[in-house]
Amino acid sequence: MVIAELEAALAYIRQQTDLRPSVGIILGTGLGGLTQEINISHTIDYADIPHFPVSTVESHSGKLIFGTIGSRTVVAMQGRFHYYEGYSMQQVTFPVRVLKMLGIETLFVSNAAGGLNPTYQKSELMIINDHINLLPENPLTGKNLDQFGVRFPDMFHAYSPSLIAKALQIAPSLDVKVHQGVYVSVSGPNLETPAEYRYLNIIGADAVGMSTVPEVIVARHMELPVFAVSVITDLCYEGAIQPVTVAEVIEAAHKAEPSLTKLMCQLIEQLE
Numbered sequence: 001m002v003i004a005e006l007e008a009a010l011a012y013i014r015q016q017t018d019l020r021p022s023v024g025i026i027l028g029t030g031l032g033g034l035t036q037e038i039n040i041s042h043t044i045d046y047a048d049i050p051h052f053p054v055s056t057v058e059s060h061s062g063k064l065i066f067g068t069i070g071s072r073t074v075v076a077m078q079g080r081f082h083y084y085e086g087y088s089m090q091q092v093t094f095p096v097r098v099l100k101m102l103g104i105e106t107l108f109v110s111n112a113a114g115g116l117n118p119t120y121q122k123s124e125l126m127i128i129n130d131h132i133n134l135l136p137e138n139p140l141t142g143k144n145l146d147q148f149g150v151r152f153p154d155m156f157h158a159y160s161p162s163l164i165a166k167a168l169q170i171a172p173s174l175d176v177k178v179h180q181g182v183y184v185s186v187s188g189p190n191l192e193t194p195a196e197y198r199y200l201n202i203i204g205a206d207a208v209g210m211s212t213v214p215e216v217i218v219a220r221h222m223e224l225p226v227f228a229v230s231v232i233t234d235l236c237y238e239g240a241i242q243p244v245t246v247a248e249v250i251e252a253a254h255k256a257e258p259s260l261t262k263l264m265c266q267l268i269e270q271l272e
């Protein structure tokens with residue numbers, strides 16, 4: 001059933017483009033600017049792809065963008081799906097399965113997140129080196145899709161150590177400041193209370209957001225290497241917490257866009 005839907009989506013995309021992407025990119029809130037670095041050969045609206053969910057958040061336009069960055073072939077998801085929008089975890093992660101079927105060998109992910117670590121400032125970048133999943137459902141629940149991966153996928157290297165090492169090496173030469181830390185996923189859509197932010201930091205998280213973890217779990221189920229970055233859009237530690245609006249989150253994300261774009265593009269171009 002799911003496999004037939006995935007195959008229908010794949011078949012439709014293959015009819016539209018011959019490009020065989022080796023890299024997949026999921027662009028988060030306010031971070032669509034990376035698409036300007038793509039030498040675009042084809043764009044497909046999510047709404048035209050059979051069984052693809054359609055984005056409902058205004059800050060996310062739903063498109064698959066095919067093209068090249070340097071010598072790499074890429075497919076970027078402009079707009080992603082969140083659990084808080086009412087999608088099932090299967091829907092949230094459907095596109096990641098499709099990207100894998102299209103042939104990608106590495107997945108790049110970005111998101112907007114609240115900074116829990118008191119050394120973080122607004123619009124700084126955090127390379128995700130681990131996560132804590134507090135979402136109420138798991139995308140791998142139900143019958144295992146044996147074609148894609150094992151029943152109990154390991155999560156020791158959820159985020160590729162070699163890509164993290166490469167990014168840490170590249171960042172100073174690009175004059176980009178990066179942190180490394182743990183991302184915790186929550187369901188939202190409300191932001192957290194001060195007590196919840198404190199709790200999330202105490203259990204070991206450096207940044208909090210409402211996305212990414214389902215996609216990463218499904219990517220790792222398929223043994224796809226993942227590199228993910230959070231843009232810190234609001235500060236969530238004592239002394240810095242303030243009421244936050246979506247507009248402020250988007251503005252802070254936009255501010256970080258040039259740095260994030262430089263880092264991602266360099267990393268993609270230097271892939272082995």
Ligand code: HPA
Nearest residue numbers: 112113114191208209210
């Ligand atoms: N909490 C949860 N998700 C977020 C936040 C936050 O403070 N900022 C951006 N996404």
